[in-house]
Amino acid sequence: MKLYFSRNLNPRVAVAVARYLDAPVELVHAAPLDPSQQEKFRPLNPNLRLPILVEGDQSLWETDAIACRLSQLMGSDFWRTGAAQPEMIRWLSWGTCDFVASCDKVHFERVTKQRYGLGPIRDDLVAEGLSAFAQAATLLDSVLSARDWLVGGAVSYADFRMASVLPFADLAGLPLSDYPHVAAWHARLWQIDAWRDPFAGLEAPELPEVPRLDAAGSKR
Numbered sequence: 001m002k003l004y005f006s007r008n009l010n011p012r013v014a015v016a017v018a019r020y021l022d023a024p025v026e027l028v029h030a031a032p033l034d035p036s037q038q039e040k041f042r043p044l045n046p047n048l049r050l051p052i053l054v055e056g057d058q059s060l061w062e063t064d065a066i067a068c069r070l071s072q073l074m075g076s077d078f079w080r081t082g083a084a085q086p087e088m089i090r091w092l093s094w095g096t097c098d099f100v101a102s103c104d105k106v107h108f109e110r111v112t113k114q115r116y117g118l119g120p121i122r123d124d125l126v127a128e129g130l131s132a133f134a135q136a137a138t139l140l141d142s143v144l145s146a147r148d149w150l151v152g153g154a155v156s157y158a159d160f161r162m163a164s165v166l167p168f169a170d171l172a173g174l175p176l177s178d179y180p181h182v183a184a185w186h187a188r189l190w191q192i193d194a195w196r197d198p199f200a201g202l203e204a205p206e207l208p209e210v211p212r213l214d215a216a217g218s219k220r
Protein backbone atom coordinates (compact mmCIF):
# COMPACT_ATOMS: atom_id res chain seq x y z
CA MET A 1 0.00 0.00 0.00
CA LYS A 2 1.44 3.38 -1.03
CA LEU A 3 0.54 6.84 0.15
CA TYR A 4 1.71 9.52 -2.26
CA PHE A 5 2.35 12.83 -0.57
CA SER A 6 4.01 16.22 -0.70
CA ARG A 7 4.71 18.61 2.17
CA ASN A 8 1.64 20.72 1.36
CA LEU A 9 -1.21 20.90 3.84
CA ASN A 10 -3.66 18.20 2.74
CA PRO A 11 -1.04 15.50 2.15
CA ARG A 12 0.56 16.61 5.43
CA VAL A 13 -2.68 15.67 7.20
CA ALA A 14 -2.81 12.26 5.46
CA VAL A 15 0.81 11.44 6.35
CA ALA A 16 0.16 12.50 9.94
CA VAL A 17 -2.83 10.14 10.08
CA ALA A 18 -0.81 7.24 8.61
CA ARG A 19 1.95 7.81 11.13
CA TYR A 20 -0.40 8.35 14.06
CA LEU A 21 -2.15 5.06 13.28
CA ASP A 22 1.14 3.32 12.48
CA ALA A 23 -0.47 2.16 9.23
CA PRO A 24 1.66 -0.15 7.07
CA VAL A 25 1.92 2.22 4.11
CA GLU A 26 4.92 3.13 2.05
CA LEU A 27 5.14 6.92 2.08
CA VAL A 28 6.22 8.09 -1.36
CA HIS A 29 6.89 11.71 -2.29
CA ALA A 30 5.24 12.79 -5.55
CA ALA A 31 4.57 15.88 -7.66
CA PRO A 32 1.58 14.99 -9.87
CA LEU A 33 1.28 18.53 -11.24
CA ASP A 34 4.78 18.25 -12.68
CA PRO A 35 4.30 17.64 -16.43
CA SER A 36 6.70 14.70 -16.27
CA GLN A 37 4.49 12.93 -13.67
CA GLN A 38 1.02 13.74 -15.00
CA GLU A 39 0.65 10.66 -17.18
CA LYS A 40 1.43 8.38 -14.22
CA PHE A 41 -0.87 10.16 -11.77
CA ARG A 42 -3.91 11.04 -13.90
CA PRO A 43 -5.33 7.48 -13.66
CA LEU A 44 -4.72 7.52 -9.89
CA ASN A 45 -6.33 10.92 -9.34
CA PRO A 46 -7.81 12.84 -12.27
CA ASN A 47 -7.45 16.03 -10.20
CA LEU A 48 -3.66 15.54 -10.13
CA ARG A 49 -3.67 16.36 -6.43
CA LEU A 50 -2.27 14.71 -3.29
CA PRO A 51 -2.68 12.70 -1.13
CA ILE A 52 -3.41 9.48 -3.02
CA LEU A 53 -3.64 6.06 -1.37
CA VAL A 54 -3.00 3.08 -3.64
CA GLU A 55 -4.05 -0.35 -2.45
CA GLY A 56 -3.56 -3.07 -5.05
CA ASP A 57 -5.33 -1.83 -8.18
CA GLN A 58 -7.52 0.66 -6.25
CA SER A 59 -6.65 4.28 -5.75
CA LEU A 60 -8.34 6.56 -3.26
CA TRP A 61 -8.02 10.35 -3.25
CA GLU A 62 -9.28 13.03 -0.87
CA THR A 63 -7.68 13.33 2.53
CA ASP A 64 -10.85 12.55 4.48
CA ALA A 65 -11.51 9.36 2.51
CA ILE A 66 -7.92 8.24 3.04
CA ALA A 67 -8.11 8.95 6.79
CA CYS A 68 -11.35 6.95 6.95
CA ARG A 69 -9.79 4.02 5.07
CA LEU A 70 -6.59 3.96 7.15
CA SER A 71 -8.58 4.09 10.37
CA GLN A 72 -10.80 1.26 9.13
CA LEU A 73 -7.78 -0.84 8.13
CA MET A 74 -6.17 -0.31 11.52
CA GLY A 75 -9.39 -1.05 13.44
CA SER A 76 -9.05 2.34 15.14
CA ASP A 77 -11.70 4.74 16.37
CA PHE A 78 -9.51 7.68 15.33
CA TRP A 79 -12.21 7.98 12.65
CA ARG A 80 -15.13 7.73 15.04
CA THR A 81 -17.85 5.20 14.31
CA GLY A 82 -21.03 4.43 16.22
CA ALA A 83 -22.69 7.06 18.42
CA ALA A 84 -19.87 9.62 18.09
CA GLN A 85 -19.78 9.53 14.30
CA PRO A 86 -22.39 12.24 13.58
CA GLU A 87 -20.54 14.62 15.89
CA MET A 88 -17.26 13.91 14.13
CA ILE A 89 -18.88 14.47 10.72
CA ARG A 90 -20.31 17.76 12.02
CA TRP A 91 -16.79 19.01 12.80
CA LEU A 92 -15.38 17.74 9.51
CA SER A 93 -18.15 19.49 7.61
CA TRP A 94 -18.06 22.77 9.53
CA GLY A 95 -14.27 22.69 9.53
CA THR A 96 -14.10 22.27 5.74
CA CYS A 97 -16.69 24.96 5.03
CA ASP A 98 -15.82 27.47 7.75
CA PHE A 99 -12.73 27.29 9.98
CA VAL A 100 -10.33 25.52 7.58
CA ALA A 101 -11.76 27.45 4.61
CA SER A 102 -11.07 30.77 6.33
CA CYS A 103 -7.52 29.74 7.28
CA ASP A 104 -6.89 28.54 3.75
CA LYS A 105 -8.18 31.72 2.15
CA VAL A 106 -5.47 33.70 3.97
CA HIS A 107 -2.88 30.94 3.56
CA PHE A 108 -3.52 30.73 -0.19
CA GLU A 109 -2.89 34.45 -0.73
CA ARG A 110 0.06 34.88 1.59
CA VAL A 111 1.74 31.49 1.31
CA THR A 112 0.67 29.23 -1.59
CA LYS A 113 0.54 31.99 -4.21
CA GLN A 114 3.86 33.39 -3.08
CA ARG A 115 5.56 29.97 -2.93
CA TYR A 116 4.56 29.07 -6.45
CA GLY A 117 4.63 32.54 -8.06
CA LEU A 118 0.88 32.58 -8.72
CA GLY A 119 0.47 36.34 -8.53
CA PRO A 120 0.43 39.18 -6.02
CA ILE A 121 -1.34 38.98 -2.68
CA ARG A 122 -4.90 40.27 -2.98
CA ASP A 123 -5.43 42.31 0.16
CA ASP A 124 -9.22 42.29 -0.31
CA LEU A 125 -9.23 38.47 -0.19
CA VAL A 126 -6.89 38.43 2.81
CA ALA A 127 -9.26 40.81 4.62
CA GLU A 128 -12.23 38.59 3.78
CA GLY A 129 -10.32 35.54 4.99
CA LEU A 130 -9.26 37.21 8.25
CA SER A 131 -12.81 38.31 8.92
CA ALA A 132 -14.14 34.78 8.30
CA PHE A 133 -11.30 33.42 10.47
CA ALA A 134 -12.27 35.74 13.35
CA GLN A 135 -15.85 34.50 13.21
CA ALA A 136 -14.98 30.79 12.97
CA ALA A 137 -12.14 30.97 15.52
CA THR A 138 -14.47 32.67 18.02
CA LEU A 139 -16.90 29.76 17.77
CA LEU A 140 -14.11 27.16 17.94
CA ASP A 141 -12.56 28.94 20.92
CA SER A 142 -15.83 28.75 22.79
CA VAL A 143 -16.23 25.03 21.99
CA LEU A 144 -12.66 24.30 23.09
CA SER A 145 -13.05 26.28 26.33
CA ALA A 146 -15.04 23.32 27.66
CA ARG A 147 -13.12 20.37 26.23
CA ASP A 148 -9.63 19.24 25.27
CA TRP A 149 -10.61 17.56 21.99
CA LEU A 150 -13.44 18.03 19.52
CA VAL A 151 -15.07 14.62 19.91
CA GLY A 152 -15.15 12.86 23.27
CA GLY A 153 -12.19 12.63 25.59
CA ALA A 154 -9.44 11.79 23.08
CA VAL A 155 -7.95 13.11 19.88
CA SER A 156 -9.78 12.10 16.69
CA TYR A 157 -9.48 12.78 12.99
CA ALA A 158 -11.75 15.80 13.53
CA ASP A 159 -8.91 17.48 15.44
CA PHE A 160 -6.33 16.77 12.72
CA ARG A 161 -8.68 17.98 10.00
CA MET A 162 -9.73 21.14 11.84
CA ALA A 163 -6.05 21.96 12.40
CA SER A 164 -5.01 21.33 8.75
CA VAL A 165 -3.67 24.84 8.13
CA LEU A 166 -2.38 25.63 11.64
CA PRO A 167 1.16 24.28 11.13
CA PHE A 168 1.40 27.13 8.59
CA ALA A 169 -0.38 29.72 10.79
CA ASP A 170 2.77 31.77 11.47
CA LEU A 171 3.69 31.91 7.78
CA ALA A 172 0.13 32.93 6.90
CA GLY A 173 -0.07 35.49 9.73
CA LEU A 174 -3.17 33.93 11.28
CA PRO A 175 -3.67 35.50 14.73
CA LEU A 176 -3.99 32.20 16.61
CA SER A 177 -2.92 33.69 19.94
CA ASP A 178 -6.06 35.88 19.98
CA TYR A 179 -7.97 32.63 20.63
CA PRO A 180 -6.35 31.07 23.71
CA HIS A 181 -8.41 27.87 23.76
CA VAL A 182 -7.70 27.22 20.09
CA ALA A 183 -4.01 27.94 20.70
CA ALA A 184 -3.96 25.59 23.72
CA TRP A 185 -5.70 22.86 21.72
CA HIS A 186 -3.15 23.20 18.93
CA ALA A 187 -0.36 23.07 21.51
CA ARG A 188 -1.86 19.75 22.69
CA LEU A 189 -1.86 18.47 19.11
CA TRP A 190 1.74 19.63 18.77
CA GLN A 191 2.74 17.18 21.49
CA ILE A 192 1.74 14.33 19.14
CA ASP A 193 4.88 13.36 17.18
CA ALA A 194 2.91 12.35 14.09
CA TRP A 195 1.22 15.76 13.95
CA ARG A 196 4.27 17.86 14.80
CA ASP A 197 6.69 16.14 12.46
CA PRO A 198 4.91 13.83 10.01
CA PHE A 199 7.77 13.89 7.52
CA ALA A 200 10.47 12.78 9.98
CA GLY A 201 12.98 10.55 8.21
CA LEU A 202 11.20 10.72 4.84
CA GLU A 203 12.83 11.63 1.57
CA ALA A 204 10.82 14.65 0.53
CA PRO A 205 12.11 17.92 -0.85
CA GLU A 206 11.27 21.02 1.16
CA LEU A 207 8.55 23.27 -0.26
CA PRO A 208 9.76 26.34 -2.16
CA GLU A 209 10.45 29.19 0.27
CA VAL A 210 7.88 31.92 0.71
CA PRO A 211 9.56 35.21 -0.31
CA ARG A 212 9.59 37.72 2.54
CA LEU A 213 7.54 40.82 1.88
CA ASP A 214 8.19 44.35 3.07
CA ALA A 215 5.54 46.50 4.73
CA ALA A 216 4.23 47.58 1.31
CA GLY A 217 3.84 43.95 0.23
CA SER A 218 6.78 43.94 -2.22
CA LYS A 219 9.26 41.04 -2.36
CA ARG A 220 12.56 41.71 -0.60
Ligand SMILES: N[C@@H](CCC(=O)N[C@@H](CS)C(=O)NCC(=O)O)C(=O)O
Pocket residue numbers: 006007008009010011030031032033048049050051061062063064
Ligand atom coordinates in the same frame (compact mmCIF):
# COMPACT_ATOMS: atom_id res chain seq x y z
N1 LIG B 1 -9.71 18.21 -1.47
C1 LIG B 1 -8.41 17.60 -1.58
C2 LIG B 1 -7.38 18.70 -1.82
C3 LIG B 1 -6.06 18.15 -2.31
C4 LIG B 1 -5.08 19.26 -2.65
O1 LIG B 1 -5.47 20.42 -2.95
N2 LIG B 1 -3.81 18.93 -2.59
C5 LIG B 1 -2.78 19.91 -2.92
C6 LIG B 1 -1.91 20.16 -1.68
S1 LIG B 1 -2.81 20.92 -0.37
C7 LIG B 1 -1.83 19.35 -3.98
O2 LIG B 1 -1.89 18.18 -4.33
N3 LIG B 1 -0.94 20.19 -4.47
C8 LIG B 1 0.11 19.74 -5.34
C9 LIG B 1 1.28 19.19 -4.57
O3 LIG B 1 1.31 19.27 -3.34
O4 LIG B 1 2.20 18.68 -5.25
C10 LIG B 1 -8.10 16.79 -0.31
O5 LIG B 1 -8.71 17.06 0.73
O6 LIG B 1 -7.28 15.86 -0.37
